[in-house]
Amino acid sequence: MIRPLLALALLAAPAAVPAEAERLLIQSTTSTQNSGLYDEILPAFEAATGLDAQVVAVGTGQALKNAQNCDGDVLLTHARTAEEAFVAAGYGTERRDVMYNDFVLVGPAADPAGIAGADSAAAALAAIARARAPFASRGDDSGTHKAERALWRAASLEPADGSGRWYLETGSGMGATLNLAAARGAYALTDRATWLSFANRDGMAVLFEGDPALFNQYGLIPVSPDHCPGTNLAGAEALRDWLLSEEGRAAIASVTRDGTQLFFPNEAPN
């Protein structure tokens, strides 16, 4: 009985021989993968550089930790303070802005907490807390979660007081959190790219947007060869230079959903 199993395993073995091109391992936030950005721009990067770009998409917190363990050549995340701390600690060479978009507050289209007319994102969150309307938080130390906590601090509120009652910490990715929000009729903070590419909106709508506090900056950091001697620094810098090049910026800007641009490339520094 073992023999046929082994034979089957061997039959299946040649199925996925990894490509021979030099590997560039990207530790990434999830929004760039879930929105389909990588599927659309990385083939052009690979064609331009001959590198084999491989993406591990996890929350920003986990991506930073994995890169600190040297399990990646380059970071593409969206939590500026944590990223700067990463570089300051010597784990990365330098941080560059590569693209941005914004966060939006989504929720049931009927807007039971009435956040649509709020003056600011912090005021919108305060309205949700006042109404004790369900709010689905990532609760996973991701970039979006860090941004959300900053907004609660700006509102001088501690949502953890409502934890398990109206404040629901999913501890999972943006998509899973949006699925829960859709099912529970809850509000949620999401980056616009994930929202626009999210297929299971189910009665939800963007209810608050446009506050400068909702700005969402994506940064790129090559992992430092001083900290991780085996890292592919040349590949990481090739990715950074390509993303900041005419071609890369045009590729980023060309990715749309329902006619809306998902990410806006930053200007290349001189």
Place this chain on the structure above:
Amino acid sequence: MQDFTAAFAHAVTLVASGDRELLQIVLLSLRVSLSAVALACLIGMPLGAALAVLRFPGRRALALVLNASMGLPPVVVGLLLYMAFSRAGPLSALGLLYTPTAMIVAQTVLVTPIVAALSRSAIAGLMDEFDETLRALRASRGQRIATLLWEARPALLTAALAGMGRAFAEVGAVMIVGGNIDHVTRVMTTAIALETSRGELALALALGLVLVCLSLALNAAALGLRPRAYGVAYAR
């Protein structure tokens, strides 16, 4: 409701169109899980037999640990192996993190206790029947183990199938040690998790249907290998 209909339509279209991405994902799933089950059988069946046949101190404790290990949470196994295979970990020199090999190791760790514990219990049952005869024939320990393994093969097939079910279904361990990298370490379950997080529930469910059909086909094929005469007597 329309999600269910859409999922069936999706699944049929995906399979009928011979989608290359899907084929690659299916083949990698088969390669990882079948390799893991094969390794788990090579380790687990002799281990289970030895536990049933040999008498040594700590045997019961070992059997207990084995039984409890059937319930090892995949994420915990994944996390432990991530920490071991990470470049910051003790086994970094192997360069296994984010490779199919790491996924095979993770599933082997998950499946071996299932195969070993089920083999032990099947062979312990046969012991009552055969052991006196084997002793009377002055069979050596190795011969007794080999004979019992051979006689228990219908139950061992069931053990292997139970292990395969576990390997095919788990997502937590392969997600962490494989990284769900497109075209490299993406398998059926991690693809389903990704499509779910994209809110593409119908596509995720369609992939799930393909996985279930695949599992059915493998089980049917395995049952076809079973000798008919034993099929009835030791089916459970």
